[in-house]
Amino acid sequence: MQIGVDSFVAATVDAAGRAVNPARHLSELLEAVTLADEVGLDVFGIGEHHRREFLDSAPTVILAAAAARTRRIRLTSAVTVLSAADPVRVFQEFATLDLLSNGRAEIVAGRGSFIEAFPLFGLELEDYDSLFAEKLDLLLKIREHTHVYWSGKHRAALTGQGVYPRPLQNPLPVWLGVGGTTGSFTEIGRERGWLPMTRAHFDAQLGPTGALLVGDVETVAEKILHVNESLGGISRLTFQMSVAALPHAKLLRAIELLGTRVAPRVRTALASETAAELLSTDSHRAA
């Protein structure tokens, strides 16, 4: 199981609605990604919002700065508001990020948990589902073919135009980002059969109830193993820890503990489970 961190880049807003120290918050975020890379976490995700309380309307720009500062950690959106974006631009940006990071980019495509992107980009809320379905379809076509033939309701048709650059990873990983209700979303995933699905994030800031990151290292590791088991085995678990929402020193300390203490315990436990299963399979076979 991969273990990582997702961050919304929250802004501290003054009485007049202006962000206070926005450059410092982004610099602290880069420090957090760098540390997550150093302590061996598997993935770092950055949210996308178009409101004054956030600084992350252009997540690929932030992820590219993170790519230049890190070596191993995978870099992803959390989530790309695909409904409001042009899949051609989204693919170009992530393919560029993939080249800059030597193959560490991933897209988590979602519909966003806020609706402010709709009026900003001239979209209608009644198209909420059809926008997402259509744009996901186009994004996956672009991922599959350099020259794209496609037509739809919400974007100009493509009649064989090439989309460049091509990413290093082929295919570039695309996940579905699910929050709250998963109804039509799960269907889209099932129909296609092969899209990885990311579940709603577990919120480290919720307080003691339901929070996975509260407790000593042993407790946290046990909670993670419990979630893994109750969901039937998951490939990735990310913790929501937002810059500016958590004090910076606490954020860094949480990332450090997660990477150096919690993740190793979870990996060891899962490895022994796998070993035990293999042994039991072997003894069944032998019997």
Added chain:
Amino acid sequence: MQIGVDSFVAATVDAAGRAVNPARHLSELLEAVTLADEVGLDVFGIGEHHRREFLDSAPTVILAAAAARTRRIRLTSAVTVLSAADPVRVFQEFATLDLLSNGRAEIVAGRGSFIEAFPLFGLELEDYDSLFAEKLDLLLKIREHTHVYWSGKHRAALTGQGVYPRPLQNPLPVWLGVGGTTGSFTEIGRERGWLPMTRAHFDAQLGPTGALLVGDVETVAEKILHVNESLGGISRLTFQMSVAALPHAKLLRAIELLGTRVAPRVRTALASETAAELLSTDSHRAA
């Protein structure tokens, strides 16, 4: 006068049309920007193209990686194909870049020297001029006001939506990128009175005729001073040196010479000219 480098990120394409070593070319580009920063050049620009011969369809993503590796050099597009872009996204990306770079971002907005962006983004060539004029107008409105009221032909209207994040620099520098004919372009600039104007780049790869970077350090510095004089004094001169089009070692050597030898001579010469003019003004006054 500021002296800098503009780079298109050219791809080396194999017989099947696939880019060879694209990640290496981007990594070499970052090495070039880092060196340009270290040797004290003032600005580095990255082009935007949507063809298989280039890797720079998402210049702000590349510039953000460059921001994470540099300290002083200004970072700009060269040029942002504004006609084919959404000014809201362009502003969001450059504002983010500005925050990541501590106030070193600039937009050079142009119409692009290739037309492949038009069919890719569903635009008509007959709208070439009106697209640019309208989108420049919107970009400047967003720069001026966080909450934007705007309507036009080529994009959904804005009725007071906020565009975030806001950049560190206020105003975020916007230049007009001029190539070839300057007709309607110059008019747009004049109408507004206050937009800086960047002239066509001087191409270091043209060969001996017309190339500013051919010759020894003294000759190159003289050519620059001559261009400056014949154009009536310019605020910035950038040299077009494209990654993958020039051998990497030659590119680095050219950047090093430009920063450590040529730029200091030009600065010294211009400083003595200014001093001489001041003296002559003083003597006129005294007379």
